[in-house]
Amino acid sequence: MTTAELLELVASLNARDEIDGILIQLPLPAHVDVKTVLDAILPAKDVDGLHPVNAGLLQAGRTALAPCTPAGVIEILKRSGISISGQHAVVVGRSDLVGKPAAMLLLHQNATVTICHSKTRNLGEVTRQADILVAAIGRAGFITPEMVKPGATVIDVGINRITDPTEFARFFAGNAKREAAFAKNGSTLVGDVHPRGFELAGAYTPVPGGVGLLTTAMLMANTVRAAKMRRGVFVFSSKGAE
Amino acid sequence: MTTAELLELVASLNARDEIDGILIQLPLPAHVDVKTVLDAILPAKDVDGLHPVNAGLLQAGRTALAPCTPAGVIEILKRSGISISGQHAVVVGRSDLVGKPAAMLLLHQNATVTICHSKTRNLGEVTRQADILVAAIGRAGFITPEMVKPGATVIDVGINRITDPTEFARFFAGNAKREAAFAKNGSTLVGDVHPRGFELAGAYTPVPGGVGLLTTAMLMANTVRAAKMRRGVFVFSSKGAE
Numbered sequence: 001m002t003t004a005e006l007l008e009l010v011a012s013l014n015a016r017d018e019i020d021g022i023l024i025q026l027p028l029p030a031h032v033d034v035k036t037v038l039d040a041i042l043p044a045k046d047v048d049g050l051h052p053v054n055a056g057l058l059q060a061g062r063t064a065l066a067p068c069t070p071a072g073v074i075e076i077l078k079r080s081g082i083s084i085s086g087q088h089a090v091v092v093g094r095s096d097l098v099g100k101p102a103a104m105l106l107l108h109q110n111a112t113v114t115i116c117h118s119k120t121r122n123l124g125e126v127t128r129q130a131d132i133l134v135a136a137i138g139r140a141g142f143i144t145p146e147m148v149k150p151g152a153t154v155i156d157v158g159i160n161r162i163t164d165p166t167e168f169a170r171f172f173a174g175n176a177k178r179e180a181a182f183a184k185n186g187s188t189l190v191g192d193v194h195p196r197g198f199e200l201a202g203a204y205t206p207v208p209g210g211v212g213l214l215t216t217a218m219l220m221a222n223t224v225r226a227a228k229m230r231r232g233v234f235v236f237s238s239k240g241a242e
Numbered sequence: 243m244t245t246a247e248l249l250e251l252v253a254s255l256n257a258r259d260e261i262d263g264i265l266i267q268l269p270l271p272a273h274v275d276v277k278t279v280l281d282a283i284l285p286a287k288d289v290d291g292l293h294p295v296n297a298g299l300l301q302a303g304r305t306a307l308a309p310c311t312p313a314g315v316i317e318i319l320k321r322s323g324i325s326i327s328g329q330h331a332v333v334v335g336r337s338d339l340v341g342k343p344a345a346m347l348l349l350h351q352n353a354t355v356t357i358c359h360s361k362t363r364n365l366g367e368v369t370r371q372a373d374i375l376v377a378a379i380g381r382a383g384f385i386t387p388e389m390v391k392p393g394a395t396v397i398d399v400g401i402n403r404i405t406d407p408t409e410f411a412r413f414f415a416g417n418a419k420r421e422a423a424f425a426k427n428g429s430t431l432v433g434d435v436h437p438r439g440f441e442l443a444g445a446y447t448p449v450p451g452g453v454g455l456l457t458t459a460m461l462m463a464n465t466v467r468a469a470k471m472r473r474g475v476f477v478f479s480s481k482g483a484e
Binding site: 052056057088094100103113116121126 | 294297345349358362368
């Protein structure tokens with residue numbers, strides 16, 4: 001599909017009253033103007049929470065539809081009884097999809113928030129301050145054990161498929177279950193946190209089976225929310241994800 | 243004016259082609275629904291940069307119209323030749339008007355950014371890490387000297403009028419010029435940074451005469467920018483304030 005065809009499709013979905021949520025599955029082919037297509041989604045149907053209107057409302061703590069993965073991070077913390085207020089949350093990664101909205105949602109929950117990225121100096125010194133460490137870089141095992149404060153809560157947003165046996169060994173040597181799976185499938189998933197980094201954590205989300213599951217659930221929650229909003233059941237919540 | 247009357251006024255200003263910028267002078271009287279009025283401004287004419295659309299574009303690094311004070315902070319740093327990339331910027335205060343957009347603009351300039359607020363524990367420990375410290379709390383002399391790392395760049399966004407002689411003495415005892423002005427006027431202005439905090443700084447913005455002046459200049463810059471955007475000269479910049 002061309003950009004023009006996608007815009008036409010989005011316009012028709014925007015106009016159909018029985019459609020409550022629209023999600024563009026990314027990545028789109030290189031010939032498509034992604035931002036133009038995403039911006040064309042009616043904010044009230046933007047269940048991915050990526051439209052500038054929704055990002056702006058989120059920044060102002062007036063979240064209508066928050067991006068699913070960051071919303072899932074907050075949900076995991078809350079449901080696990082991990083207090084956020086007054087804690088130092090360090091978010092590694094500054095994407096529009098995860099890093100920046102996660103920082104905003106944690107801030108609205110009264111965390112002190114630090115946002116790190118590829119240009120951050122002495123990254124380990126910064127991440128070791130984290131009571132809550134959110135890794136959203138997209139690099140396999142990037143957060144090594146010495147970057148984690150013992151007892152910290154570690155939320156691993158990364159999902160990286162590895163196929164190289166040397167890389168596999170670096171992460172999972174001695175892990176019989178993973179070795180069997182790798183031998184069978186020729187690949188395995190690893191997060192942005194080195195598996196040994198989890199050993200130091202007070203609590204952590206595994207990969208696979210952690211944040212990813214919540215993301216899908218939050219997408220459903222956003223769709224229900226969008227449906228309710230469009231019917232005037234409520235418009236804005238005063239806090240981030242709830 | 244009632245909320246309805248203000249909405250009518252905003253709608254008429256939105257519609258008039260010769261009007262390029264609209265700014266609502268805050269605070270509004272308590273009976274007015276401020277958010278509804280602010281949200282009614284056409285984003286393309288929102289020279290204060292407060293509309294959710296503009297906040298969302300700013301968060302995505304697609305700033306059309308950035309809030310004036312944070313834009314002024316970046317402008318001061320750039321014009322003073324102070325490098326931002328890779329520096330640790332600590333923003334104290336998380337308002338929609340200053341703290342949050344300043345954090346986003348600094349992030350887009352590749353600073354590592356920490357946002358602190360009233361719930362932050364061990365605030366001094368955090369602020370002492372700052373290479374660039376932005377104080378936007380609205381409390382006179384709140385940032386004391388021991389909270390400043392020697393050599394740091396200190397940007398004081400606060401403008402607080404003090405009239406109490408004891409408070410005055412705490413900040414300005416021994417400062418002949420300030421004492422004469424205080425005796426004459428019965429009040430003086432102090433920022434969010436204790437005047438002795440500046441002594442440690444490598445560079446700082448004074449109060450009065452610092453960020454405040456830039457805010458007005460950035461408002462004019464935004465108005466010109468809005469006029470150009472509406473005439474299609476350009477639509478978005480790829481970076482924050484420029």
